[in-house]
Amino acid sequence: MQHRFLARACGESRNLQVLEDTPAGGQMDSYHLADENVVDVLARDYRVKRDDLEKAVPEVWATLSERYAEAAEGPVIAFAADITEDSVLGKDELRVLLAHPEVGKEGVKFPVPMPRHEHLPPEIDEFIAEDAVRCQVRMGDFDVRNSPRDFAAKLGAIDVPEGRQAAHAQVLSRLSAASTYDEPNAPPPAEPKQQSARASAFMPGVTVRPTAAPAAPRGPTGHGVINPMAVDLAAEPAGAEI
Template sequence: MRPEAPPTPDEIARAIAFEQEHAEAEPANEAAGRELAARFYRDCLSAQPGKDVPDLLGFIEHLSKEESVTNKDRGPHRAFWSFKSQPEGADREIPHRFLARAYGESRGLQVLEDTPAGNQLNSYFLGNPNVVDALVEHYGVNADKLGIAHGEAWDTLSDRYAEATEGLVIAFAADITEDSVLGKTEMPKLLQSAKVGKENVRFTVPMPQHEHLPPDIDAFIANDPIRCQLLMGDYDPEQSPEEFAMKLHAIDVPEDQKEVHGRIVDRLSTADSYKDLNPAAPEAKRQRVRTNSFLPGVNVSHGIIPASRSGLTSHGAIEPAVAPHIAPKPAGIET
């Protein structure tokens, strides 16, 4: 079975079981929060035997920087996830983090939350209010500093996990958003890696249909090597086709798709609105020629590929704008 093949009924059931187990393990009251906070404190003491008072935030940082992000019992391919979707055969949406874990168990994929570092940090539930309150009340932790340290730890783990990738990237995501860890940290790292790049990214989740895009353009951006280089905001219907053309122009495409890529960029860049791209629109209007404002001084006619596009590297995705830093990643969960 291909590692990116759709989930089986057993994998869907296992993902739901993982979700239920996670919900049951999370502290639901003050007593459970105190118990978990005490375990966290004991682990800090064990890791820092020379200190009478352990450095709790330093323990979190050390864990994120030094503990392994590779499960020795799994294979080389790594799962990356963001948000959730409803797989065929499921009666509801399933968070992708749990679907990824089901694949990891049945198909031998690496999953961050199942690595030594990810599993340990995840087990402390340091984003849970009951745990945070107990650490503040009984161990003198500053809640704001704890939140920052916890978020930075997950960012560090995500970065290290992506950097360690040598096999295929199995992505559990529909549209990739710029405020997700996958969009702002992991995928850019993977695309820049000489060991990964766009050629080794596979999506398990079908890309949603985008009603404002012509079917051929929508199908083009659903190709894995194209899809992994785009963010949902790049083809936002509230933006102009020309803005999308700028983003699409900047990406690196496989050699056998360059001609189609060029034609699509041309069509987008010469349309005033997505309604102009409707196949039913008059042919003369769809093929008109005008000066392209994102290539100053260059007249781009239908089907002509700007020469400057050939200068990209084979692995990178050039983003016209850098996404702003969003709040730190909470306890391995994106909402």
């Protein structure tokens, strides 16, 4: 509800059209059909069944929202944090706006920051918070109760923004390799160290084999310097038999 008033204030200050301020939207708003007192009066004096009213109101707003989105003439500002699949924005408006030739994924902007989702790694959370991705993602897609692989399947079907293909591929790889959300939160494994060409050049007859780095000490030792690579030194076998 607070986002609704933010949207109205933004529309008034920037000369933007807000759904509730259209003639049809204003008329629907004036009925106050979400007010329990109004619902009681309609049920008592006009024999309107509550169930019928509860079904009719969302359908009317959905129709108005779809027509509203179809009439867009440029960039759209969406006042929402997380977008749910069954909301008017998620179910009706964005579906129309993403296919709109004058809007599309690049034309949908979010002034309200996306909240942090603690079960997602920060890099993945930041990726889905980008406007052109955010407008294609729904809150249920990354539900903690589901598998990260399910989320990867959803993300794999989006229209990837220009220049973000590499980041998209990395996110998909990380999610697809995990069966629970505890796994993608773990830091990625360190890349193996390459053998030093200089070491081989200055130590002829010696094989340099990188091994795992020693664990960092809990307190300062010596100069506080840890050798990042331990090596095994083994003499190479003679090249000829005697």
